[in-house]
Amino acid sequence: MKIQAIKTRIVEVSSYKLTKLLNESLLQIRENSIIAVTSKVVSLCEGNAIPFDSANKDELIENNADFFLPKSGNKYDVYLTIKNDLLVPSAGIDESNTNGFYVMWPKDPQCSVNSLWEFLRNKHNIKNLGIIITDSAPSPLKWGVTGKCIAYCGFKGINSKVGEEDLFGRKLNMTQINVADALAAAAVLCMGESNEQTPVALIEDVSFVQFENNPPSKEELENLHIDIKDDLFGQLLEDVKWHSNKE
Secondary structure: OEEEEEOOOOOOOOOOOHHHHHHHHOOOOOOOEEEEEEHHHHHHHHOOEEEHHHOOHHHHHHHHOOEEEOHHHOOOOOOEEEEOOEEEEHHHOEOOOOOOEEEOOOOOHHHHHHHHHHHHHHHHOOOOEEEEEEEEEEOOOOOOEEEEEEEEEOEOOEEEOOOOEOOOOOEOOOOEEEHHHHHHHHHHHHHOOOOOOOOEEEEEOOOOOOEOOOOOOHHHHHHOOOOHHHOOOHHHHHOOOOEOOOO
């Protein structure tokens, strides 16, 4: 696998259309490539941000999270939240590299990634192309953040090995590979987390990726997520009292 972080112009809220930004930053895309774009840049281009002086951050987090734990129970004064079936801090809301704005995730990440996939495939006249919108989050029991996929298009997000045999003929009963998150983690590592100014990555030589000629179906998207009752870590997630402002 080969990953190239792509430097772009500095993007501020509603200053630039995402398609124009990618047009000038990605001069050539080859068949069987994956493009990763940070959720922050997508949201900045789409204008999904609020000035610091126009919002209360705590209220913003509580209203954007699907579920949240009060920050009073956290030694770092940070909300632990569930947003779009992902366990993340602060409902994904960020304020770094935003020039005075709270930036939220794209309002409809799947719609954004589907549109970008359609645009870039037509623009570069290619058939096999994958798009990922990324963010980063910490993992339990580990310092540091790694990349996560919040939306993808153009390839199978899960490669199932169930029914295959291991080296010694033992049938695999549960093994599934989360391709979308694995690609996001690799891309975010190369793109960086501070002032690199490289919010886009071009990923090539991905023989393990199964490309598709259509956006993921509702069933495919649902298959990437697991219900808490079926989750290996479900007993931890269910033993706390989650709050929600959603109806």
